[in-house]
Amino acid sequence: MRTAIAFPWYEAWNRIEGNSHMVPERMNEGTTTTWSRPREGGDVPSTRAGYVALVGRPNAGKSTLMNALIGQHLSIVTAKAQTTWQRVTGILTTDDTQVIFLDTPGLLEAKDLFQRSMLAAAFEALDDADVVLVVVDARYAPSARETAPLERALEVAKSPVHVALNKVDEASHDEVGAWERWFDGRASGVHRIAALQSEGTDSLLASLVTELPAHPFFFPEDDIATAPVRFFVAELVRETILEQYQDEIPYSVWCEVEEFREGSDPLYIQVNILVERESQKGIIIGSKGHAIRSLGEAARVKIEHFVGQRVYLDLWVKPLKSWRKSRAHLGRFGFRVPEDDRGQK
Ligand SMILES: Nc1nc2c(ncn2[C@@H]2O[C@H](COP(=O)(O)OP(=O)(O)O)[C@@H](O)[C@H]2O)c(=O)[nH]1
Numbered sequence: 001m002r003t004a005i006a007f008p009w010y011e012a013w014n015r016i017e018g019n020s021h022m023v024p025e026r027m028n029e030g031t032t033t034t035w036s037r038p039r040e041g042g043d044v045p046s047t048r049a050g051y052v053a054l055v056g057r058p059n060a061g062k063s064t065l066m067n068a069l070i071g072q073h074l075s076i077v078t079a080k081a082q083t084t085w086q087r088v089t090g091i092l093t094t095d096d097t098q099v100i101f102l103d104t105p106g107l108l109e110a111k112d113l114f115q116r117s118m119l120a121a122a123f124e125a126l127d128d129a130d131v132v133l134v135v136v137d138a139r140y141a142p143s144a145r146e147t148a149p150l151e152r153a154l155e156v157a158k159s160p161v162h163v164a165l166n167k168v169d170e171a172s173h174d175e176v177g178a179w180e181r182w183f184d185g186r187a188s189g190v191h192r193i194a195a196l197q198s199e200g201t202d203s204l205l206a207s208l209v210t211e212l213p214a215h216p217f218f219f220p221e222d223d224i225a226t227a228p229v230r231f232f233v234a235e236l237v238r239e240t241i242l243e244q245y246q247d248e249i250p251y252s253v254w255c256e257v258e259e260f261r262e263g264s265d266p267l268y269i270q271v272n273i274l275v276e277r278e279s280q281k282g283i284i285i286g287s288k289g290h291a292i293r294s295l296g297e298a299a300r301v302k303i304e305h306f307v308g309q310r311v312y313l314d315l316w317v318k319p320l321k322s323w324r325k326s327r328a329h330l331g332r333f334g335f336r337v338p339e340d341d342r343g344q345k
């Protein structure tokens with residue numbers, strides 16, 4: 001599925017960076033599927049390009065790894081499980097290779113429509129991948145709880161599978177060895193890494209690249225993502241909510257950019273924080289507004305770093321009753337609500 005790429009990212013990003021000349025005209029048409037560099041002779045492209053899907057259990061370090069490989073904080077990361085809710089695409093381009101990473105929500109036992117939508121995003125990425133990169137938290141032994149969801153993913157994977165045994169900075173020798181034995185015969189390559197320290201990531205990347213097909217680049221060389229800046233801004237607010245609030249609050253919140261005032265200085269951005277229940281609004285705001293002020297300050301610093309300019313962040317909290325249970329709301333927010341899910345709760 002490599003059609004209908006969304007391009008507002010380029011416009012906003014390049015405006016911010018002042019690089020608008022780097023956006024090919026036709027990228028703005030919205031339906032272009034490929035973009036190729038000039039080829040050197042014959043029909044075989046001199047470049048490699050393809051999709052690598054990062055899949056694995058919640059908290060394995062998939063997003064940390066993608067960010068380390070891209071060299072940008074694109075996909076949000078927290079110590080809490082289930083941080084990534086939707087697929088996030090990150091693009092790494094070198095002279096002759098373009099690797100498009102698909103970061104995905106964790107493989108979990110999906111209990112409701114919301115979780116099934118997250119799982120669907122992970123499986124969709126598996127389907128789109130030229131290489132599947134299974135990321136494992138090697139601090140835990142390969143118990144049935146850890147391996148059962150991986151087995152299901154491996155069953156549907158049609159492309160070569162590589163494994164990143166992550167967090168080797170903290171994992172014991174025994175656990176790492178046990179995982180290597182478990183993947184023996186199940187994967188084309190097993191790599192020991194510590195994504196947080198970018199340890200082992202270069203040689204992992206080199207192995208992934210050898211699996212990619214000869215193909216023209218899919219995206220312009222300067223692009224690092226396919227989603228609009230608005231998506232990343234909203235995600236940074238949600239990341240900060242995951243960091244600053246407890247219990248069910250971070251899982252009841254969806255953030256969306258309501259207004260992004262181009263050209264303003266500081267850049268005015270209004271983000272709506274949608275909560276499931278009226279009572280959660282008070283918790284987000286906190287006594288005398290303390291909580292939301294601290295949220296706003298921390299999120300603003302992250303967003304300023306991301307967009308490279310001063311930002312005025314205006315946060316609004318609004319109830320959107322039971323949005324996690326609504327097909328319509330989930331669909332509008334970009335979740336992959338499974339088509340055949342109507343009968344299920
Ligand atoms: N010790 C250690 N922690 C890591 C490493 N990679 C990721 N983490 C931590 O694991 C947690 C989950 O990471 P995240 O990337 O959000 O996992 P995801 O749910 O698989 O995307 C975060 O607290 C990361 O800082 C690593 O190599 N070593």
Ligand SMILES: [Mg+2]
Nearest residue numbers: 062063083084
């Ligand atoms: Mg993640």
